[in-house]
Amino acid sequence: xRQAVDETADASSKxxxxxxxxxxxxxxxxxxxDGIELPxxxxxxxxxxxxxxxxxxxxxxxxxxxxxxxxxxxxxxxPAVAPGELMQIxxxxxxxxxxxxxxxxxxxxxxxxVDIASRSITAAVLRPTTKAADASALVARSITPEMMxxxxxxxxxxxxxxxxxxxxxxxxxxxxxxxxxxxIVPETVVCDHGKVFISxxxxxxxxxxxxxxxxxxxxxxxxxxxxxxxxxxxATLFAQFVTGYTGRSVxxxxxxxxxxxxxxxxxxxxxxxxxxxxxxxxxxxxxLRDPAAPKRAFSPNEKYAMLxxxxxxxxxxxxxxxxxxxxxxxxxxxxAYGIKINHRTYDSPELNPLRRQRSGIAExxxxxxxxxxxxxxxxxxxxxxxxxxxxxxxxxxxxxxxxGVPFGEMAWAHARQQAxxxxxxxxxxxxxxxxxxxxxxxxxxxxxxxxxRSQKDRRIAARTRATAPNRAIPDPPADSEPTDExxxxxxxxxxxxxxxxxxxxxxxx
Numbered sequence: 066x067r068q069a070v071d072e073t074a075d076a077s078s079k080x081x082x083x084x085x086x087x088x089x090x091x092x093x094x095x096x097x098x099d100g101i102e103l104p105x106x107x108x109x110x111x112x113x114x115x116x117x118x119x120x121x122x123x124x125x126x127x128x129x130x131x132x133x134x135x136x137x138x139x140x141x142x143x144p145a146v147a148p149g150e151l152m153q154i155x156x157x158x159x160x161x162x163x164x165x166x167x168x169x170x171x172x173x174x175x176x177x178x179v180d181i182a183s184r185s186i187t188a189a190v191l192r193p194t195t196k197a198a199d200a201s202a203l204v205a206r207s208i209t210p211e212m213m214x215x216x217x218x219x220x221x222x223x224x225x226x227x228x229x230x231x232x233x234x235x236x237x238x239x240x241x242x243x244x245x246x247x248x249i250v251p252e253t254v255v256c257d258h259g260k261v262f263i264s265x266x267x268x269x270x271x272x273x274x275x276x277x278x279x280x281x282x283x284x285x286x287x288x289x290x291x292x293x294x295x296x297x298x299x300a301t302l303f304a305q306f307v308t309g310y311t312g313r314s315v316x317x318x319x320x321x322x323x324x325x326x327x328x329x330x331x332x333x334x335x336x337x338x339x340x341x342x343x344x345x346x347x348x349x350x351x352x353l354r355d356p357a358a359p360k361r362a363f364s365p366n367e368k369y370a371m372l373x374x375x376x377x378x379x380x381x382x383x384x385x386x387x388x389x390x391x392x393x394x395x396x397x398x399x400x401a402y403g404i405k406i407n408h409r410t411y412d413s414p415e416l417n418p419l420r421r422q423r424s425g426i427a428e429x430x431x432x433x434x435x436x437x438x439x440x441x442x443x444x445x446x447x448x449x450x451x452x453x454x455x456x457x458x459x460x461x462x463x464x465x466x467x468x469g470v471p472f473g474e475m476a477w478a479h480a481r482q483q484a485x486x487x488x489x490x491x492x493x494x495x496x497x498x499x500x501x502x503x504x505x506x507x508x509x510x511x512x513x514x515x516x517x518r519s520q521k522d523r524r525i526a527a528r529t530r531a532t533a534p535n536r537a538i539p540d541p542p543a544d545s546e547p548t549d550e551x552x553x554x555x556x557x558x559x560x561x562x563x564x565x566x567x568x569x570x571x572x573x574x
Contacts, residue, residue, distance in 0.1 A: 066109070066116050074133040082122055085109045134284045144180040147376040148369055149249045152187070153292035154178045154196045154203065154256050160300050162309035162322055163330050165193070170323035172311070173330060176261075177336075178203050179295045180249050184350045184374055185365040186295065186341050187249045191334050196439050200261050201270035201391040206379045208250050208274075210243035211342060214335070221245055221342050227366050228413045229373060237380035246341045247369045250381045253277040255289050266393040273390050301342050302348075305331070389436050389446045389457055395434035402462060404445065406437065411445050411460040424450070 067525035069087040073079065085106060103109070121129040128415060133557050145151040156176040163173055176199055177189040188206035192199050213222060224230040227244035228482075240248070254276055263280060271278045281288035304310055309327040312318045328336065349362035355371075367431070397404055399419045403412030423431030434448040436457075443465050447458040 070117050070120055070122045078126050081113055084113055148180055148182050148372050149251050151181040153249045153289045154254055155292040157296045160309050160311045161304050162312055162327050163333050164327035170327055178202055178207050181291055183369040185247045185369055186345055195261050197261050197264040197266040198393055198439050200267045205391055210239045210248050213242050213244050213248040215491050227370050233378055235553050236378055246342050246346055251276050253279055255279045257281055272393045314340050330466055354441045392436040394436050394440055396429045398437055399433055410463045412463055413460040414457045415437055471534055
């Protein structure tokens, strides 16, 4: 029966009756099994109750797998006595429905970064689907002050909190209008083996910021239990008070939630950011107890203020170049026509000296380093190391004038699937522009001019608009003369502003 219980570790959950049947099968297959008289089923049930204690043999499959991989020895603990010395990052679905564009109601993913020493949530972001660029930006937000926003109470200012604002302001002028959330520079970040966190982009971002990335063992969520518990606490203390709360499972979900009032993704992100500053950072945490006063539980802000007395504070501002460094990278050649990424052509007169030239980086076979934003296909950045100096060249998409709204890789890939085979990127751009235009117009315009759209079309458009940049900057320069056909198409749309990190880095509006 012990063997039968052990076999359930990676299998689907079954009943006690199956375990007893499997026990009899194992006995029958043994060479010395003949002639052994098995006890009654009632006795076998009592035996199972004793042998399966703590194994979840007939319970949750995820819990059973986690218990099976847990080491048999005593639990250890890695001490963290300074802010940022040890931090944990993870992503989990948030049990709240949000209203995306075109009326789509969907769940989103919450990715958060928590400091072990102070239990502070230094950054949290909501996305329809978390990408490696989001994890990199999350680390960058940890070392960027959370600025006060319109509508927030004045009591949420850092100057009115327990944090030593006056002394910190003398070291970091960015904190003048900051909210009461600690600014922590990570030293070591613990993560699981999710594809977002083990991606080359996230590892490169951590390496650029001087952060040690420490993956846990596979199927070992207990090795990052703090962030697991923190994400669960967000569901208990925040999500269940938000309209559209779904519960953690289908059996706990209400009826017709998608027909009720729901927050949009940006609105829910604003609520979450405000809740972290107002509630989480000021809520006493049971794990934050001082040995000299074990009866008192400190809040994350109080613990951070205490640790600053012994650890100090170092400002680590980010520039626009740092933002570009954190974006996903790829290595490609610069051809006579420019650079092609996923059937999109990028070109600029600044590339003229680099066309059909080698970068000089032997380990990359002479290819050029290119960084791109998965949420904005309007431009890419090429690193130029000529002459012993280093700079970024911003290169725009050739057919940017065809699309009136910003969009990312998700909408582009979907447009490629919808377009006929063997068509050019101009036609794909038109399909993407039409998809986003219909999403922007909404259902009222479709009553005038009906158009058949699949549920996937609506979902892709809604997710794209939920993650589109919303910061106004100048339009791309018109270096190349468009054709008559392109000029006629550009007259039908009004291009929106695009986010330029090199012009105004990390400014939050």
